[in-house]
Amino acid sequence: MNTLFATTSRGFEELLKTELTELGAISCKVVQGGVHFNGDDETLYRALLWSRLASRILLPIASGKIYSDLDLYSLVTAQNWTAFFDEKSRFLVDFNGTNREIRHSQFGAMRVKDGIVDHFERQGKARPDVDKQDPDIRIHAYLHREDLILSLDLSGEALHMRGYREDTGKAPLRETLAAAIVLRSGWKKGTPLVDPMCGSGTLLIEAAQMEAKIAPQLHRLRWGFDFWKGHNQIAWEKVKTEAIQLAEQTVVEIQPHFYGYDVDSYVIQKAKRNAKNAGVAHLIQFKPLDVAALDNPVNTLGTVICNPPYGERLGSTPELVALYSVLGYRLKNRFMGWNVSIFSSDSALLDCLRLRSHRQFKAKNGPLDCVQKNYHISDKLKANDNKNEELPESAVEIATSPQVAIDFANRLQKNIKKIEKWATQQGLDAYRLYDADLPEYNLAVDRYADHIVIQEYAAPKNIDENKARQRLLDAVNATLSVTGIKTDKLILKVRQKQKGTNQYEKLANKGDYFYVNEYGAKLWVNLTDYLDTGLFLDHRLTRKMLGEMAANKDFLNLFAYTGSATVHAALGGAKSTTTVDMSNTYLNWVEQNLLLNDITGKQHKLIQADCLQWLAECTEQFDLIFVDPPTFSNSKRMKDNWDVQRDHIDLMTSLKKILRSDGVIVFSNNKRGFKMNLDSLTELKLSAVEISHKTIPLDFERNKQIHNCWLIRHQ
Template sequence: MTMERFFASCPRGLEQLLADDLLAAGAGQLEAIAGGVHFSGEWPVCYRANLDSRIATRVLWRVARAPYASEDDVYRLALETPWPLWFLTRQTIRVDVTAQKSPLRSLEFITLRIKDAVCDRFRRDSGSRPSVDTRQPDVRIQAFLSQSECTLYVDTSGAPLHQRGFRQKTVDAPLKENLAAGILRLSGWQPGVPLLDPMCGSGTFLLEAAQMALGRAPGARREFAFQRLRQFQPELWQGLLERARAAERAVTEMAIFGSDISPVAVRAALANLDRAGLLPAVRLAAGDLLEIEAPAASGILVSNPPYGERVSDDDELARFYPLLGSALKRRFAGWTCCLISADTRLPRMVRLTPSRRTPLFNGALECRLYEFRMVAGSNRG
């Protein structure tokens, strides 16, 4: 097998956790940048990264790279790339382009030029061309333009990797699964330690924690784009998949707790856990964070409290935040509480001093993960 170059993307702020995942998958020559990690490896490394990484969003295979000064340079690079070696004319394609400091004016025009080049290469080699499908393509081609260099990738993931293959019900502003998994790891939570999400929404933290505790590979129940490439090795993939499934533990009740003031949210979380086969692992109830008791003497509380567009106005937040801080002090002494928020006023308004602030991005939204250590005995009364 030959060594290939790949790029795995992730939510910004989780690059080091992604690098840890890639090292575990056998990757080499890791280079972290904002929003992802470049790495090298043979194809089994790519398969394992897609199967096992809880943090990656996509794994892209680098197929070409060259300097450019014009749209014609990009077209020629794409035309010289041997696409017919990797997929068939009858398969559909989609081209996406991202750029950073590119002097070229229109990304739409560049996207069209790359698509034309791919189709022209197929016509030259086989006399026919693939069709475009922007919704559910067989093959996604990704181009990245820096100030002076164009890199072409083939996506090996397909649907984004945070889509584990079972969540259907959502409520407003759900966290992506890979961001939730990253927050759980940043919180220091380990399976066996009591975990509570008291504003659980559709249950993303609960689903990720249960999978982690049961040793479930996040990609073991979905398909990947690399399975549609001509060089796909089904026996190798099947072996990896069987080993992953053999390592899973039986579903039993664990110290993972969830609640929400909204009955709609609780029903959504129940449906998602049931669909994933994880319902027996999690204890879920309707309840108001300001009134519930801690389910254990100590543990980790993680949550995505309301902020910004998720509430009607600032006055509502100004009333809620001090009550939240008071509830944490009164009822969660001995717990470590981790709250993600885009609202930088949160620590001041909950009247608690964070022991740690970690910058993270929820999509394009810049957030902070605030850690509050509720010291036992000091805040009661």
């Protein structure tokens, strides 16, 4: 009879105890991180071959108190290592834990290694070699305070390494964790199992192997017991032969009822290869599908299981709110009567499902604290009598749900019909579709080519936060349905009143850039890394006008941001362009915009500087100046703070000095209620004509105060 210990992730100990008992283990005792158990040789090999939850199966050799490194060395050398393996076997020591004397696990591993090889020498044997890459024998040492346990690791490589995964998507689940999620999901063998965001297919593969009675380690070629002198080859061959026969007998009896979907078709191909390697490819139907198009593949009841992306995988991006919201909507409207089990590290995202869980489990996914919540979808869908025939065909389904914003959907569809036709005629890829048209839905919806950006304006303080959040989620659902875009093409941002340079702070580091077309210009945008996208859509007509004015002119773009105005001026035939901004990030962006449009040459200068300080020192002259300063700035890199209302006359005083006699300043800003100080301009012998109404495009016509724009000349 062998005394053994199976390690597992914390929280899975009771599950593992049940599993080991079913495999024939006796005297099972749960401790933190594993289960002590007894079993004969066949039980030992059955645990190794069949356990879906154990990380390793250990054979304890010795234990003792460790108060110094000498105690550790003495305990190790006292063991009869030659009874476990011979000197020709290469070995490795895995040391876990520290105490006041053994402060580093590497030092502990070295002392155990020293004790083992010295024991062999004392027995007149050669010193066995250490092999960190491909050892024949693994020694496991666990130190907790003063207590040390030495064990022989009979697993070899960790048991979560099943061998069927050639390749995975981002942030794959360990196979042992996936098996635990399946076991806790409430799924019953013989019933359908659907994973709407399956990634590399691990959850479905683990479940399919359970139903097909395929031992998870059936195809493992190397074991930790291969060079163990206590290995019972007869018992091992019996256990393995039984497993092979059971798999061959069962797998042909099962009808396929596993369904895996993912928006990434490349990942789906990986999942298919993994399923083939695992021997269950014929049981699982994989296909690329966005969660917004998720539908029930069968007529019988079953279980939806899912490990959706969360912060650690994609970065804590707001668009995950949209993803979870849409998933919850599709589940409630397509899987009535089904059980659902979702695993995530973010409880706030799980709240976006708007489902009430009846059971939940805590677990670790690497360093992340995660939770698995189980739900039951009601088989009664409340009908909404407020169906509206104006909804587009793609959005008709959302009218049946009281959660979804019917009025918002109708308004968005109406705007799309009007604006997208106009945008196509104008040669525009980026434009606004909705801008707080309805007071209940205080947000903006912008299209950037095949992407949609939803920007939520901060709700007034008198609006309940939960109600505002709910309206946002409803609007997200409606936008996805009306526009028909995939969830991974929707970006959600929360807009708040910005102070100083907050609008330029980095939100993420994805580096997802693509370009859009605007009146013949190509302009790079980034929808995820910054609060702004690199292109102010409301200034589109101003940029077009600058291009038309710039022929044979020396052009200055001050407070240039990403230089879209410079691109238009250069394409319009400017003799030279000078682009000034304090941010090196944005000047790099300007450079890439110029290169994208084949604009090169020394006549196009990029200058990183405090714009006001540079202006005070500038000795050049310009024919056309575009200045679009921030409303307010207190950047540490600026000499003084800036307020456009207070300081615009000082700015004009400096600009006048570098403006040629027949030159023009195009002055724009976004301060609501801005008042041009015409009297002070007159004193400067400058004249100003407001052209704001001519520079607000069709998609911003509802908001006449989105910006103001002036032409300023010498009198």
